[in-house]
Amino acid sequence: MLELKSLHRDAIPSALAKAERYRLLHEPWQSESICQDVLRVDPENQTALVTLLLALTDQFGQAFKVQEAKAVVPRLHDEYDRAYYSGIVSERRAQALLHQSRHATGSAIYDWLREAMDWYERAESVRPPANDDALLRWNTCARILMRNPQLQPGQRERGEPIMSE
Secondary structure, eight states, rough: OOOOOOOGGGGGGHHHHHHHHHHHHTOOOHHHHHHHHHHHHTTTTTTHHHHHHHHHHHHTTTSSSHHHHHHHHGOOSSSSHHHHEEEEEEHHHHHHHHGGGGSSSSHHHHHHHHHHHHHHHHHHHOTTTTTTHHHHHHHHHHHHHHHHOOOOOOOSSSSOSSSSS
């Protein structure tokens, strides 16, 4: 049995920079692994949690990592971040399904986008001053729906929402 090696606490900043670079190089599995190493040493590291969540969502097209991404959200300390990144999970799942449209119905994609928009509205209501990120994401989802009239409401096909109120 292999035993993982532990990252030194002083190496966390450079490890997180590498994780971000691997995401930008389209190697999210590498970024995911680095974030897991950071979180073994510092389980509450918010940057590592956000980067991990984004690396997981980067893999939605190749692997089914939705539940793993959802599990990261409650670990975020800030209410805004929990709502905003819940929206990111839903939006990116919709985007992955849209690109693989032969595997999903328009109603599933529509439902994921509407769920994302609901999360972005919640994030917008608690956003920090001068932060319109949630509004920008909401507009992106709205434009996807406007450009794809085949995406119509349907029954929820994926179970419970990411977070409960």
